[in-house]
Amino acid sequence: MNTCRIGIDLGGTKIEAVLLGPGGEVLFRRRIPSPAGMGYEAVVATVGGLAREAAGRVPDGAPWTVGIGIPGSVDAVTGLVRNANSTCLIGKPLQRDLESHLGRPVALRNDADCFTMAECRMGAGQGYGLVFGVIMGTGCGGGICIDGEVREGPHRIAGEWGHLSVDPAGAPCYCGNRGCVETKISGSGVERAFLAGHGERLTMEEIVRLARTGEPRCAGAFDRFLDDFGRCLGGLVSILDPDAVVLGGGLSNIEELYTVGVERVRRYAFHDALRTPILRNLLGDSAGVFGAAWIGR
Structure with a gap:
């Protein structure tokens, strides 16, 4: 019940991060432009950096999770991104690379799924x-x-x-x-x-x-x-x-x-x-x- 939640929305023009407290309150929020040229390495570094910045705002001792919405989906067999509108992600092990970058589990879902979930819960x-x-x-x-x-x-x-x-x-x-x-x-x-x-x-x-x-x-x-x-x-x-x-x-x-x-x-x-x-x-x-x-x- 005391878990904090980090969410990152990876878009073609902007990347946004939020940290929600245990009651759903917003503890941190930041939006930045997507990296120029949107290369894969820049995406991993930018998303990982935002997640670390949000994690730095987690209250001492509180557990936290990370979820990321992407403009594509992850193949359940290969673990590679497919069908991504941001084409630099296609064929890349984004979940594995972000987990390696952050040293913890990361959940990835299609951005439309994330949008739909939010609008059904509070919209x-x-x-x-x-x-x-x-x-x-x-x-x-x-x-x-x-x-x-x-x-x-x-x-x-x-x-x-x-x-x-x-x-x-x-x-x-x-x-x-x-x-x-x-x-x-x-x-x-x-x-x-x-x-x-x-x-x-x-x-x-x-x-x-x-x-x-x-x-x-x-x-x-x-x-x-x-x-x-x-x-x-x-x-x-x-x-x-x-x-x-x-x-x-x-x-x-x-x-x-x-x-x-x-x-x-x-x-x-x-x-x-x-x-x-x-x-x-x-x-x-x-x-x-x-x-x-x-x-x-």
Whole structure:
């Protein structure tokens, strides 16, 4: 009961650490930019350094655990990271290297699992039986929470919605398939599609802003994004029939997802009347770090 919990959320643009006291109170919290170039050795050193810094704030004599959310998953057989949006992690023994660095056990889980766990424990997913948590940012992922427990699955990929191929003729994905959900509705996917279609490099933020002014190329790209969101999530709702969907990641702040986007989900879902609420997260972009703290061992 007196255990402290360190959680680290490893993202493509930022890395955040938190230390929770025995009652869940925040004893330490720090966020830093991800290392430039995001090389593997830099990731290990940075994550290990943050964990040590947090451990230095643990009250004397108190036991502590470490949990880390990553943009990928760990193969249960080989122990190597796979399917990581931060591609420098792919094929690397991240858990083993961090345990060696820290001299203690470390738990690793997919960042979407951590996000979903946090939102179901203290966010928008509270009170729902089956929740599908979505991360839409640089990449796109998902997690499944059933009656308060996040489902990982025997392959540790339950809810890995971002790499469902929805368009065999679509853009190539780093996972080796084409037309994955991530290529359609992540920020990086929309940006690459705009560059390929128009020969101009714009950020997702710029595309959305210009679309709202009526700029025709951006308006078209934004409408395709909303339609792809509806198609991808509508199919998921038809299969899983969740009690609620919670959206997270930077793109979850796009207001049109909760109006036009929901209408598009309704269009593509196999239901006469869509009753599944599609909710904005309540914990912001720090949900994952709290979830990571709770998976520690």
